Amino acid sequence: MTQVSMTVNGKSVSGDVEGRTLLSSFLREHLSLTGTHVGCDTAQCGACVVHVNGEAVKSCNMLALEADGSDVGTIEGQANEDGSLNVIQQAFQDHHGLQCGFCTPGMVMSTAALLKDNPRPTEAEIRKYLEGNLCRCTGYHNIVKSIMAASGQDASSIAAE
Amino acid sequence: MPKDSGIGASSKRREDVRFLTGAGNYTDDINVHGQAYVHFLRSDIAHGRIKSIDTSAAEGMPGVVKVFTGKDFEGVGGIPCGWEVTDKHGAPMQEPAHPILAQGKVRHVGDPIAAVVADSLEQARDAAEAIDVDIEELPAVMNMKAAAQDGSTLVHDDLKNNICYDWQLGEADDAKVNEVFANAAHVTTLDLVNNRLVANPMEPRVAVAEYSRGTEDYTLYTTSQNPHVIRLLMCAFVLGLPEHKVRVVAPDVGGGFGTKIFHYAEEAFCTFAAKACNRPVKWSASRSEAFMSDAHGRDHVSTIELALDADSNFVGLRTNTYANLGAYLSTFSSSVPTWLHGTLMAGNYKTPVIQVNVKAMFTNTVPVDAYRGAGRPEATYQLERVVDKAARELGVDPIVLRRQNFVTEFPYDTPVALTYDTGDYNGTMDKLESAADLAGFAARRSASEANGKLRGLGINCYIEACGIAPSNIVGMLGARAGLYDAATVRVNATGSISVMVGAHSHGQGHETAFPQVVADMIGIDESMIEIVHGDTSKIPFGMGTYGSRSLAVCGSAMVKATEKVIDKAKKIAAHLLEASEADIELKDGQFSVAGTDKSVAWGDVTLTAYVPHNYPLEVEPGLEETAFYDPANFTFPAGAYACEVEVDPDTGQVTIEKFTAADDFGNIVNPMIVDGQVHGGIGQGIGQALLENCAYDENGQLLSASFMDYAMPRADDVPFYSVDHSSQTPCTHNPLGVKGCGEAGAIGSPPAVVNAVLDALNSGGKAIDHIDMPVSPSRVWAAMNG
Numbered sequence: 028m029t030q031v032s033m034t035v036n037g038k039s040v041s042g043d044v045e046g047r048t049l050l051s052s053f054l055r056e057h058l059s060l061t062g063t064h065v066g067c068d069t070a071q072c073g074a075c076v077v078h079v080n081g082e083a084v085k086s087c088n089m090l091a092l093e094a095d096g097s098d099v100g101t102i103e104g105q106a107n108e109d110g111s112l113n114v115i116q117q118a119f120q121d122h123h124g125l126q127c128g129f130c131t132p133g134m135v136m137s138t139a140a141l142l143k144d145n146p147r148p149t150e151a152e153i154r155k156y157l158e159g160n161l162c163r164c165t166g167y168h169n170i171v172k173s174i175m176a177a178s179g180q181d182a183s184s185i186a187a188e
Numbered sequence: 189m190p191k192d193s194g195i196g197a198s199s200k201r202r203e204d205v206r207f208l209t210g211a212g213n214y215t216d217d218i219n220v221h222g223q224a225y226v227h228f229l230r231s232d233i234a235h236g237r238i239k240s241i242d243t244s245a246a247e248g249m250p251g252v253v254k255v256f257t258g259k260d261f262e263g264v265g266g267i268p269c270g271w272e273v274t275d276k277h278g279a280p281m282q283e284p285a286h287p288i289l290a291q292g293k294v295r296h297v298g299d300p301i302a303a304v305v306a307d308s309l310e311q312a313r314d315a316a317e318a319i320d321v322d323i324e325e326l327p328a329v330m331n332m333k334a335a336a337q338d339g340s341t342l343v344h345d346d347l348k349n350n351i352c353y354d355w356q357l358g359e360a361d362d363a364k365v366n367e368v369f370a371n372a373a374h375v376t377t378l379d380l381v382n383n384r385l386v387a388n389p390m391e392p393r394v395a396v397a398e399y400s401r402g403t404e405d406y407t408l409y410t411t412s413q414n415p416h417v418i419r420l421l422m423c424a425f426v427l428g429l430p431e432h433k434v435r436v437v438a439p440d441v442g443g444g445f446g447t448k449i450f451h452y453a454e455e456a457f458c459t460f461a462a463k464a465c466n467r468p469v470k471w472s473a474s475r476s477e478a479f480m481s482d483a484h485g486r487d488h489v490s491t492i493e494l495a496l497d498a499d500s501n502f503v504g505l506r507t508n509t510y511a512n513l514g515a516y517l518s519t520f521s522s523s524v525p526t527w528l529h530g531t532l533m534a535g536n537y538k539t540p541v542i543q544v545n546v547k548a549m550f551t552n553t554v555p556v557d558a559y560r561g562a563g564r565p566e567a568t569y570q571l572e573r574v575v576d577k578a579a580r581e582l583g584v585d586p587i588v589l590r591r592q593n594f595v596t597e598f599p600y601d602t603p604v605a606l607t608y609d610t611g612d613y614n615g616t617m618d619k620l621e622s623a624a625d626l627a628g629f630a631a632r633r634s635a636s637e638a639n640g641k642l643r644g645l646g647i648n649c650y651i652e653a654c655g656i657a658p659s660n661i662v663g664m665l666g667a668r669a670g671l672y673d674a675a676t677v678r679v680n681a682t683g684s685i686s687v688m689v690g691a692h693s694h695g696q697g698h699e700t701a702f703p704q705v706v707a708d709m710i711g712i713d714e715s716m717i718e719i720v721h722g723d724t725s726k727i728p729f730g731m732g733t734y735g736s737r738s739l740a741v742c743g744s745a746m747v748k749a750t751e752k753v754i755d756k757a758k759k760i761a762a763h764l765l766e767a768s769e770a771d772i773e774l775k776d777g778q779f780s781v782a783g784t785d786k787s788v789a790w791g792d793v794t795l796t797a798y799v800p801h802n803y804p805l806e807v808e809p810g811l812e813e814t815a816f817y818d819p820a821n822f823t824f825p826a827g828a829y830a831c832e833v834e835v836d837p838d839t840g841q842v843t844i845e846k847f848t849a850a851d852d853f854g855n856i857v858n859p860m861i862v863d864g865q866v867h868g869g870i871g872q873g874i875g876q877a878l879l880e881n882c883a884y885d886e887n888g889q890l891l892s893a894s895f896m897d898y899a900m901p902r903a904d905d906v907p908f909y910s911v912d913h914s915s916q917t918p919c920t921h922n923p924l925g926v927k928g929c930g931e932a933g934a935i936g937s938p939p940a941v942v943n944a945v946l947d948a949l950n951s952g953g954k955a956i957d958h959i960d961m962p963v964s965p966s967r968v969w970a971a972m973n974g
Contacts, residue, residue: 047310055217062210062212066390066391067475068475068894069475069896071895071900103210116208119204120201120208121200123200123864127389127440127694127695128207128208129214129391130390132210154902154903154904157903157904163387163389163390163445163868164695166869166901166909167906168909171908
């Protein structure tokens with residue numbers, strides 16, 4: 028066992044982990060931050076996306092020890108300070124961008140990373156960026172629409188409704 | 189004007205807040221103090237005889253609590269099948285044993301051989317690697333037609349052959365069918381494969397079980413669409429436990445699509461092991477484990493023949509299908525190629541003579557069962573592909589040919605056992621033609637051609653039978669369960685309401701849509717109503733969510749229970765208002781005496797029910813009612829879909845340029861949720877048509893066992909969809925007039941996509957009749973250059 032320390036959603040945390048413990052396991056099992064989901068074993072589905080030092084990272088594909096000393100953000104830390112949904116979360120609710128909710132934390136975290144780098148992405152840019160996030164419920168229609176709305180674009184102009 | 193609350197409003201989903209903030213409660217989020225972890229050792233060969241299993245080394249490894257093999261389950265029941273199909277000679281289907289852990293033989297890659305329970309998951313995995321299994325490999329039974337031949341290797345040594353049943357529906361007189369085809373002006377024939385799929389809800393399956401020595405109670409948390417069905421099957425058929433000592437909880441479930449209907453060995457194992465180990469146990473599937481243990485979908489090989497007269501009227505239809513059931517019978521597997529498939533072969537058309545033949549086969553593959561649409565996509569694909577081919581052969585417009593043969597008068601008795609209560613297939617086709625701007629297609633095709641691309645338009649119609657189902661009818665057809673549902677409406681003293689429902693929401697938004705109905709009936713705010721689901725200790729006995737049934741069946745039970753509540757509340761209101769019960773009206777949450785200004789509020793009546801000081805003596809205190817609802821018929825959603833594709837002739841790459849759906853779902857409670865359901869179904873249908881294929885090699889090795897090699901649709905594989913559901917013929921036999929919308933997209937879209945690709949290729953001068961799904965670039969290129 029090795030001790031690992033990091034900042035998660037602004038709080039300092041530490042724990043003893045095996046060398047093989049994944050960051051996703053550390054968050055879920057050690058910190059009980061179960062909003063980060065694991066949907067595959069191959070870093071394909073993106074349900075486990077978190078932010079590490081501001082970058083979107085698939086936490087099932089990173090060892091907890093690799094995140095030692097990092098600043099980690101998870102879905103649990105995304106809402107506004109008063110507990111209300113942030114702009115991205117609110118757009119997903121407004122535009123029915125989620126159904127079962129399992130991929131949703133990863134979608135929200137990926138969207139935040141996308142909009143940080145590209146504040147007004149086109150539809151094509153959004154679809155390309157989401158290659159690493161699988162959703163089985165929505166057919167992606169309302170996810171793309173939600174992201175356009177979250178970036179201040181007029182989602183109602185999408186003809187298909 | 190769109191409504192802002194109640195039936196017909198696009199109320200935002202209240203469940204979203206917890207999902208968007210990481211506060212959902214999925215099964216893998218549940219940890220019980222002191223729990224041990226389960227790892228299953230699964231067969232890596234498709235078919236073999238177990239010579240020996242040596243667990244001694246594993247048992248001595250660090251953290252190991254206990255190692256189980258098939259021997260530990262001798263005398264314990266196996267996984268049951270919930271539907272007995274009778275073959276065309278009147279004999280029951282062949283029904284092999286399905287042990288919890290393999291006994292004697294392994295029959296598919298992924299078949300569980302042993303299970304290790306240990307203090308940590310890592311220790312359980314490490315110990316499983318130390319189990320020594322000696323298996324004599326046998327030839328794998330993979331090809332269905334070869335498996336049906338005498339002398340084939342047997343998947344189950346105690347069965348007479350690999351044919352589960354040889355089933356027929358419709359016209360039984362072969363001579364009559366032959367005569368129809370002999371006298372036809374034109375016959376179109378098509379051989380096709382409905383590709384094997386894996387449902388792949390994003391949440392893998394999980395089971396957590398605990399046992400209390402003090403009370404002898406069990407609790408099983410599981411990723412299920414129907415907790416009461418799991419409890420009944422596991423208690424009555426597998427473990428022999430009294431139902432009242434077993435609580436099954438399906439908390440937030442991350443998608444199901446059918447594959448979480450079924451009772452799985454891992455659920456029974458964990459429940460059994462929790463007592464045997466005297467510790468809570470937890471099993472969480474990896475994605476690869478999901479690929480080799482979740483029931484798969486589809487996998488039919490069919491020949492379909494359509495006979496037309498000289499005026500292009502459909503006069504006869506005959507299909508012969510081999511349906512793959514895999515190595516064992518999953519819970520509803522036997523019903524899928526039969527009663528959920530053969531009965532739909534009439535489609536939207538008034539074909540007078542139909543004969544459906546299905547041979548269901550055992551093979552050394554993962555069991556196959558219901559996946560979104562379940563039998564109906566397979567029927568629709570056959571029918572709509574052969575109709576499209578007939579149109580091309582005859583040089584008739586595919587829309588004109590369809591319209592000419594539509595059923596237009598209702599109720600309509602099909603030759604394949606169903607009675608369509610209502611519909612308007614020309615109505616949805618009219619909506620489609622306008623919503624898809626079919627008039628503008630020629631110009632869009634020209635534009636594509638100017639860019640060196642071929643453009644195709646694919647049309648498809650579908651009908652589905654939903655709202656499963658009238659218990660007396662399905663009982664006659666072999667179902668070993670009733671298919672009603674139930675709801676309890678519990679009104680609290682202060683007027684808020686908890687509605688306990690048998691349906692289970694795993695993405696469908698019941699927690700939002702169901703309250704819209706009750707709110708409308710009483711005239712109170714939706715926020716005063718909460719839906720409780722997924723816990724057998726809280727809800728009445730209900731059959732769960734699948735087959736687009738939740739609102740049509742459970743919603744009807746909820747309406748009935750709410751009506752009972754209102755009837756009783758009116759008695760109390762009549763007493764308070766010193767009026768006759770017959771004169772009491774309920775509107776906007778106020779009970780009033782007709783023709784007067786006397787009224788009493790909903791909250792005053794509910795408080796009186798629980799503080800019955802001034803109260804009618806003949807009425808019981810309290811305000812809580814339960815209703816069970818058994819539907820009188822199936823519901824029949826129907827629609828017309830249009831897909832436009834571009835094909836790159838140099839690479840065979842297909843891109844979906846435009847997808848339009850016109851559905852008739854009857855009345856609609858929440859249009860936003862209905863749109864979302866259709867979008868999701870279309871996404872999965874496009875996945876089947878262009879991308880997805882569960883592939884085995886000839887030795888039974890599963891080649892597509894991860895997201896690295898099974899092509900799930902991604903955001904850039906699909907377009908925005910246009911969805912219209914303004915053509916509405918309400919269901920005639922349920923109180924809400926609703927039909928169900930969950931599966932339509934997955935049923936209606938695959939033939940639309942394939943028809944579009946073939947239209948594109950033929951427009952480029954290639955006479956290509958068919959390409960099997962998934963219509964991958966290599967298949968398209970080979971067809972163009974073959």
